[in-house]
Amino acid sequence: MTTPPPNADLSADEARRIALRAQGFLGAPDRRSGVRGILRHLGAIQLDTISVLARSHELVPYARLGAVGRKTVEDAYWQDTHSFEYWSHAACILPIEEWPHFAFRRRAYRNRPHWNHELPDGAYDRVIKQLRSEGPLTATELGGAKKTSDWWDWSGSKVAVERALMYGEVVCVERRGWKRLYDLAERAVPGDLLHDELDDTECLRRLVRLAGRSLGVGTRADIADYHRLKGEQVDAVIADSGLVPVSVEGWGKPAWADPAALQTPPRGRHRTTLLSPFDSLIWERARTERIFGFTHRLEAYVPKQKRVYGYFAMPVLAGGRLVGRVDPAREGRTLVAKQVTLDGPKAVPAVAQALAEAATWVDCTDVRVERVDTPDLREPLAKELAGLLG
DSSP: OOOOOTTOEEOHHHHHHHHHHHTTOBSOOOTTTHHHHHHHHHSOEEOOSOBSSSBHHHHHHHHHHSSOOHHHHHHHHHGGGOEEEEESSSEEEEEGGGGGGGHHHHHHHHTOOOOSSOOOTTHHHHHHHHHHHHOSEETTTTTOSBSSSSTTOBOHHHHHHHHHHHHTSEEEEEEETTEEEEEEHHHHSOTTTOOOOSOHHHHHHHHHHHHHHHHSEEEHHHHHHHTTOOHHHHHHHGGGSSOEEEEETTTOSOEEEOGGGGTSOOOSOBOOEEOOTTOTTTSSHHHHHHHHSOOOOOOTTSOGGGOSSOTTOEEEEETTEEEEEEEEEEETTEEEEEEEEESSGGGHHHHHHHHHHHHHHTTOSEEEEOOBSSGGGHHHHHHHHHHHHO
16 A cells, blocks of 8 residues: 555545554554553543443453453553543543643533533532542532432532533542542642643644544544534634545545554554444444444444344454444353344454453353354354354
8 A cells, every 4th residue: 555645535445444543453552551552542432331341441442452451441541640531522531631622611511501400509619618628529428419210310419510520620530330439620630731721722623633643534524523523613723733634535525634644554463353332433323334334323222122233232343344243241251142243254253253352351251152143154153262262
């Protein structure tokens, strides 16, 4: 593959490989930088409540680094104030050095006229006072997370601390049993970063640049979606972001690329792995279809009888392609592949490898395959697994 110049025409294959390298799936990962390096490289790692094999923020570094210890992952995120949780693509873990660049969003929340939850009189000041004297604390320790068992029926303390988090006066410093642990930003964020001095334009320019770097190449919609910016916000800064315009075969829309991604052709070893449905390689459905020709949809919130691929179907990446799906579960020390979808016989070894490695990572000693979309491939898959698991 020849190195495309700036303002280049890229083939669909070149764009796919650039995207894979930018996301850490092509070429040897920098194991010395570990999980923290992955976080910086991606710029945002999405959090989600669903846990099947593991939670999504654990699956993301695993997919790139292999069987890194789960405690190692959590420690890498939360120890030594390396990261903070905030609203980016969704609720995401973000590198702490990006705190100043989310000032535009904190300002927007402070100026927001309407909220879904009403803030009771005095609740905000009480929460800040309690955190100052007793923090860090969970919502339960602050006076209770909910008024009733309904997930949306927050207590006054929960409403107040979440509002303070959005405003930037409070930070989530850790997830403890999936509960947020809150502390004052003045204690949790390094002093040289604890400011809102950057104007909106500078914040947006930085986030557009970071999104382009993390994507490698993307359309306006791709870049906007990465940190959930508005299209017009991208338009206002993209010319000064450092990204360069390119044309990608078959995309049908203008695109921009990280200039560093165009300097050398993407080469190296491809990772074979299960992907979280919330992995940034595939979290944007239209982009996933455009790059991989693969329709990806999380069905956890779809009624069971209407699911096609399963509750938490995890795409399988191999050779730079998405070659199948696995809907996993666990029964003791058995990883259960409740439903497997294969892109033909050639996908069998890759799916077996991805399942075997995932089983080892979550301390399972066996893999049981229950249903395969192509029944004739069930036995070959079982044989491959038996050989890998010994």
